[in-house]
Amino acid sequence: MATQAPPPTPAQLREEAEPTERTQPIPLIVAGVTLAMVLAGVGYILLSEPFGAPALGDQRTVADLAGxxxxxxxxxxxxxxxxxxACHQATGAGLPNVFPPLDGSEWVTGEPRVLANILLHGVTGELTVKGATYQGAMPAFAQLGDAELAAVASYVRSSWSNKAxxxxxxxxxxxxxxxxxDKPFEGEAGLKALAGGSN
Known part of the structure; x- marks a missing residue:
């Protein structure tokens, strides 16, 4: 004879029913939109010819990047x-107490070798320009080609009030x-030594 289950206790009656898992399919509209987007992406890739259109990315070769x-x-x-x-400003005036001016700078209009070496190696430390002392660092631009460095040096030597x-x-x-x-010049002292004691 089967035993009868005891009646539920008041504590058991207060419990909620156990949750059940139910399968809820994705609404057809969401599935349709997703499929349409995937197909549109595949079509775009197949029809856009990304390797031949410069507007779709950087198509420069190593030769292009070499200058x-x-x-x-x-x-x-x-x-x-x-x-x-960004540092010396379009006017060549620099930023007071931060970046020295190139306009009227004795380092720009003076000995060409000094300017060439500043561009090639950079300079860090104390530097006096037009009577004001600056404490900072200028990076080297040795990654630019000789013609590019000569062009920018010539530009700053003949722009604004400069007439070198x-x-x-x-x-x-x-x-x-x-x-x-292999490191920047140590401020004004290093540049003066390069110039033979004069700037």
Whole structure:
């Protein structure tokens, strides 16, 4: 004879029923939209020819990135805008007490070798420009080509109130080849030593 289950206790009667798992399919509209988006993406990839349209990405070759070919004129102002304007400003006035001015700077209009080496190796530490002392660091731009450095140096030497002669790419090339320096110049003292005691 089967035993009868005891009646539920008041505590058991207060309990909620055990949850059950139910399958709730994705609504057909959501499934349809998802499928349409996937098909549109596949169609775009197949029809867009991404390897032939420059507008769809950077298509430059290693030769393109190496710089302009020999004999092509380089715009020094463009090089300045891309690399220098954030610190020294479009006016060449720099930022007071932060970045020194290039306009009227004795380091810019003075000995061309000094400017060439500043561009190639950078400078860190104390530097006096137009009677004001600056404490900071300028990075090296040795990653730019000789012609690009010569163009930007010539631009700053002849812009604003500066009236110095342009700087030749051969000077940059010679200084790059002759130097074994692997760190920036140590402020004004290092630059003066390079210039033979004068700037």
């Amino acid at each position: 302009p070919p020999a004999g092509v004129a380089i715009d020094g102002k463009q090089v300045y805008t891309a690399n220098c304007v 002669e342009p700087l030749d790419a051969a000077l940059i090339a010679g200084e790059r080849k002759a130097s074994t320096r």
